Amino acid sequence: MTDSINLTIDGNPVHVAPGMTILKAAASAGIEIPTICYHDYCTANALCRLCVVEVEGARTLVPSCVAKVSEGMQVSTHTERVKRARRTILEMLATTVDLSEAPDIQAYMREYGAQDERFPEAEQRFSPVLDDNPMYIRDYSKCVLCWRCVQVCAEDAQYTHAINFTGRGFETQIGTFFDKPLPETTCVFCGQCVAVCPTNALKPKRQWLLEQGHSPDEIMSLTRTERRRRMRREAAAEQPATGGKS
Amino acid sequence: MAEIDLALLQPVLAELGPQGRTALLPALHAAQELYGYIPEPVAAAVGQALRMPLADVYGVIDFYALFYREPVAKTVIHVCGDPACSMAGADGVMKVMAQQVERHRIQGQIQDTIKVERAPCLGLCEHAPALLIQGAPVPKADTQSWEDLVSGKAQRPYSVVGGDINLLTFNCGKGRITNLDGYRKSGGYDSLRKALALSPDAIVAEVKAAGLVGRGGAAFPTGVKWEAVAASNEPVKHVVCNADEAEPGTFKDRVVIEDDPHRVLEGLIICAFAVGAHKGYLYIRGEYNLQYLILKAAIAEARQAGFLGTNILGSSFDFDIELRRGAGAYICGEETALFESIEGKRGFPRVKPPFPTTHGLFGKPTVINNVETLINIPLILKVGSAAYRHLGTQKSPGPKLFCVSGDVVRPGLYEVPFGVTFRHLMDDLAGGMRPGHKFQAALFGGAAGAFAVEKDLDVRLSFEDLRAAGLPLGSGVITVFDETRSMQDILLRLGHFFADESCGKCYPCQMGTQRQYEILQRIAENRALPGDKDRLLDVGWTMTDASLCGLGQTAASAVMSAIRLWPELFEARQTTPEGGPA
Numbered sequence: 041m042t043d044s045i046n047l048t049i050d051g052n053p054v055h056v057a058p059g060m061t062i063l064k065a066a067a068s069a070g071i072e073i074p075t076i077c078y079h080d081y082c083t084a085n086a087l088c089r090l091c092v093v094e095v096e097g098a099r100t101l102v103p104s105c106v107a108k109v110s111e112g113m114q115v116s117t118h119t120e121r122v123k124r125a126r127r128t129i130l131e132m133l134a135t136t137v138d139l140s141e142a143p144d145i146q147a148y149m150r151e152y153g154a155q156d157e158r159f160p161e162a163e164q165r166f167s168p169v170l171d172d173n174p175m176y177i178r179d180y181s182k183c184v185l186c187w188r189c190v191q192v193c194a195e196d197a198q199y200t201h202a203i204n205f206t207g208r209g210f211e212t213q214i215g216t217f218f219d220k221p222l223p224e225t226t227c228v229f230c231g232q233c234v235a236v237c238p239t240n241a242l243k244p245k246r247q248w249l250l251e252q253g254h255s256p257d258e259i260m261s262l263t264r265t266e267r268r269r270r271m272r273r274e275a276a277a278e279q280p281a282t283g284g285k286s
Numbered sequence: 287m288a289e290i291d292l293a294l295l296q297p298v299l300a301e302l303g304p305q306g307r308t309a310l311l312p313a314l315h316a317a318q319e320l321y322g323y324i325p326e327p328v329a330a331a332v333g334q335a336l337r338m339p340l341a342d343v344y345g346v347i348d349f350y351a352l353f354y355r356e357p358v359a360k361t362v363i364h365v366c367g368d369p370a371c372s373m374a375g376a377d378g379v380m381k382v383m384a385q386q387v388e389r390h391r392i393q394g395q396i397q398d399t400i401k402v403e404r405a406p407c408l409g410l411c412e413h414a415p416a417l418l419i420q421g422a423p424v425p426k427a428d429t430q431s432w433e434d435l436v437s438g439k440a441q442r443p444y445s446v447v448g449g450d451i452n453l454l455t456f457n458c459g460k461g462r463i464t465n466l467d468g469y470r471k472s473g474g475y476d477s478l479r480k481a482l483a484l485s486p487d488a489i490v491a492e493v494k495a496a497g498l499v500g501r502g503g504a505a506f507p508t509g510v511k512w513e514a515v516a517a518s519n520e521p522v523k524h525v526v527c528n529a530d531e532a533e534p535g536t537f538k539d540r541v542v543i544e545d546d547p548h549r550v551l552e553g554l555i556i557c558a559f560a561v562g563a564h565k566g567y568l569y570i571r572g573e574y575n576l577q578y579l580i581l582k583a584a585i586a587e588a589r590q591a592g593f594l595g596t597n598i599l600g601s602s603f604d605f606d607i608e609l610r611r612g613a614g615a616y617i618c619g620e621e622t623a624l625f626e627s628i629e630g631k632r633g634f635p636r637v638k639p640p641f642p643t644t645h646g647l648f649g650k651p652t653v654i655n656n657v658e659t660l661i662n663i664p665l666i667l668k669v670g671s672a673a674y675r676h677l678g679t680q681k682s683p684g685p686k687l688f689c690v691s692g693d694v695v696r697p698g699l700y701e702v703p704f705g706v707t708f709r710h711l712m713d714d715l716a717g718g719m720r721p722g723h724k725f726q727a728a729l730f731g732g733a734a735g736a737f738a739v740e741k742d743l744d745v746r747l748s749f750e751d752l753r754a755a756g757l758p759l760g761s762g763v764i765t766v767f768d769e770t771r772s773m774q775d776i777l778l779r780l781g782h783f784f785a786d787e788s789c790g791k792c793y794p795c796q797m798g799t800q801r802q803y804e805i806l807q808r809i810a811e812n813r814a815l816p817g818d819k820d821r822l823l824d825v826g827w828t829m830t831d832a833s834l835c836g837l838g839q840t841a842a843s844a845v846m847s848a849i850r851l852w853p854e855l856f857e858a859r860q861t862t863p864e865g866g867p868a
């Protein structure tokens with residue numbers, strides 16, 4: 041194996057280490073490729089296809105977040121074909137999901153001239169806010185199905201496996217076993233899913249309550265159960281098992 | 287709700303539990319047979335027994351159309367709503383059925399014990415309009431009485447088989463299952479005997495020399511695939527037979543399995559020997575219950591007779607086949623989604639590369655072949671690659687099965703050498719258009735296909751000729767439409783099919799199949815908006831170019847072909863949504 045791969049990206053010669061993805065190779069050459077589902081610390085599943093590029097000789101566009109560089113490869117990251125796909129994906133997304141709290145995606149929409157009302161009479165993926173625990177809310181109307189939450193809850197980080205997918209196709213959603221409230225699942229409220237969610241579909245409860253116009257005092261009381269439980273747990277940990285006074 | 291007795295499930299879990307997650311679909315099928323659906327405590331018990339996360343169990347139940355997480359009627363009637371059946375009156379059948387259920391309910395004769403559901407193509411297209419009643423196939427539902435239907439007296443369909451040759455279908459279309467004795471009398475398993483006397487390399491070489499390419503739709507050279515797996519040093523390898531047949535209009539694998547199951551097994555056993563695999567899987571679509579039972583019996587017969595198991599036919603070769611059922615998901619015909627399904631997961635296709643020949647089932651090098659591909663193997667070994675190549679054309683050697691359905695006199699399965707004309711197949715073999723009707727178009731390759739018109743009648747049916755004509759061969763599906771058919775309606779049904787069957791993994795197809803369906807709805811209802819054609823083209827190109835797997839990459843194929851042929855159908859019929867000024 042050689043220690044360097046030579047390819048061209050948008051006509052510029054680029055030399056990178058073998059095994060690198062086209063996305064990283066482009067970044068190393070200062071070329072930015074848009075991404076939605078990709079996250080440095082999650083398994084890349086190549087779902088959103090916003091990162092597609094044209095590779096000379098390939099039948100279809102290629103997802104740059106997973107496709108590896110190869111010797112002599114000729115990559116074009118911003119051709120008309122690529123832009124049409126990105127624009128259409130964004131337009132379909134805007135008519136499917138509430139992107140109001142996804143500024144990065146909105147910026148892509150401006151960059152690619154994507155109209156948010158391109159598809160009239162389009163069905164939206166609507167679902168009511170799920171407020172079933174003191175730590176975070178789930179507003180799947182804002183979910184772009186990037187899979188990150190499912191992955192960090194599973195092998196990518198936590199091995200808790202509290203959430204997975206329900207439905208399929210356009211009706212896919214993130215959900216729990218028989219749609220149970222999170223406290224009745226294996227969820228440990230580690231908050232990793234909230235941290236990786238790109239659209240605020242998952243949001244800390246405090247932040248959500250603030251946005252709903254609740255005062256800090258009310259918020260304290262609305263999220264108290266969890267605080268109390270935690271204090272109790274901490275207290276219990278300090279005491280030997282026999283000292284049951286409280 | 288009645289109390290759920292988990293004790294009923296214990297024998298199943300005791301048997302399947304040790305296998306872990308891969309036994310999930312078998313366990314769910316067994317559970318559903320016991321309880322009629324999969325209640326929550328049952329799903330939880332399954333998850334615990336297989337040692338897998340409950341959220342994942344639920345994700346799988348909810349992915350497959352044939353698993354129910356809520357109580358359903360005792361009898362579920364699946365009415366096919368795809369083109370061949372709809373043209374034969376499926377919508378009317380559906381309506382009458384719903385009325386009958388309602389009438390009998392009012393009269394108190396039945397409670398909620400019958401449920402009528404629209405289903406995707408059931409692989410019974412030559413018997414359109416077709417139904418499944420609690421899994422049992424019913425042909426020509428429009429000619430059967432309601433009483434016969436619900437009492438299970440309706441006769442089962444028998445395959446209609448014809449053609450210029452019968453090298454693959456010798457035992458098919460005779461109104462009976464060919465059992466082991468019958469198969470052996472027709473020379474069955476002689477090729478296996480021959481194969482075991484050869485070296486695996488010699489078999490691979492012979493398959494390569496025969497020029498056999500896959501019949502599942504992708505037309506990949508079979509010998510090349512086998513060679514890659516045979517060459518691998520991995521100690522564990524797998525072979526898989528893909529019998530998930532669900533492309534609307536396709537029924538060839540069903541007929542072969544139903545009438546001549548051992549031929550499929552023989553092909554798979556030879557494949558395993560050639561590539562060095564000791565375990566094979568045969569994955570059959572969930573709707574093919576009858577065929578599942580036929581295969582199950584055939585596998586037992588083969589094992590009994592020493593064609594499966596240890597030291598096959600006295601050789602040192604050990605091999606066995608595990609039969610698996612799908613559960614209502616077209617996407618599981620895609621090879622990597624099929625692996626996921628066998629592994630007990632949702633049928634999400636994997637990103638390729640890596641390819642199955644290096645990372646297939648359970649991450650091991652795997653050969654996956656279509657049923658029809660595999661039944662060519664005994665033939666190749668029997669006659670030799672040179673004689674095999676005499677059949678067909680230079681670039682498309684061998685015999686081919688075509689599924690002809692729609693507006694022809696004799697819809698059925700036809701075996702021909704590659705290279706006969708479409709006209710010959712349609713007129714001479716399938717009896718031509720029904721009296722008094724003219725040819726309008728034919729859909730080649732199923733829902734994922736493209737339309738042929740008058741000018742294509744003399745095209746030769748070979749990979750190279752069809753490619754030149756811009757038509758896909760796909761898996762050999764041809765659905766014929768006469769001059770009375772509304773293409774908008776056909777497209778709407780195809781659009782519905784893809785929107786229903788998209789797995790939802792990648793954005794272009796997850797949303798594109800839905801947007802495409804919505805626009806096709808407007809077009810079918812004669813209220814297309816300005817720009818709808820461009821919307822279809824943008825969505826179509828994006829799905830074709832950017833989707834993760836073959837489903838999305840072909841989900842717009844028929845629509846784009848129709849736009850090229852009949853652009854006027856897609857013109858605006860109104861200026862604004864919501865019925866504004868026309």
Ligand SMILES: Cc1cc2nc3c(=O)[nH]c(=O)nc-3n(C[C@H](O)[C@H](O)[C@H](O)COP(=O)(O)O)c2cc1C
Nearest residue numbers: 500501502528530531619620621655656659836837
């Ligand atoms: C959406 C989709 C559905 C498919 N369904 C089937 C099927 O039902 N049967 C089949 O043999 N191949 C099907 N294929 C093709 C398989 O992925 C694979 O190419 C095939 O099983 C390989 O066998 P072959 O080389 O013998 O054709 C499907 C592909 C896609 C993308």
Ligand code: SF4
Nearest residue numbers: 183184186187189237
């Ligand atoms: S909830 Fe957030 S992290 Fe999870 S899939 Fe949806 S958008 Fe991604």
Ligand code: SF4
Nearest residue numbers: 789791792795835838
């Ligand atoms: S193309 Fe469709 S079926 Fe294939 S992975 Fe994407 S969403 Fe799933």
Ligand code: FES
Nearest residue numbers: 086088089091105
């Ligand atoms: S970033 Fe590559 S597919 Fe989403």
Ligand code: FES
Nearest residue numbers: 366371408410411
């Ligand atoms: S069974 Fe109805 S179209 Fe195939």
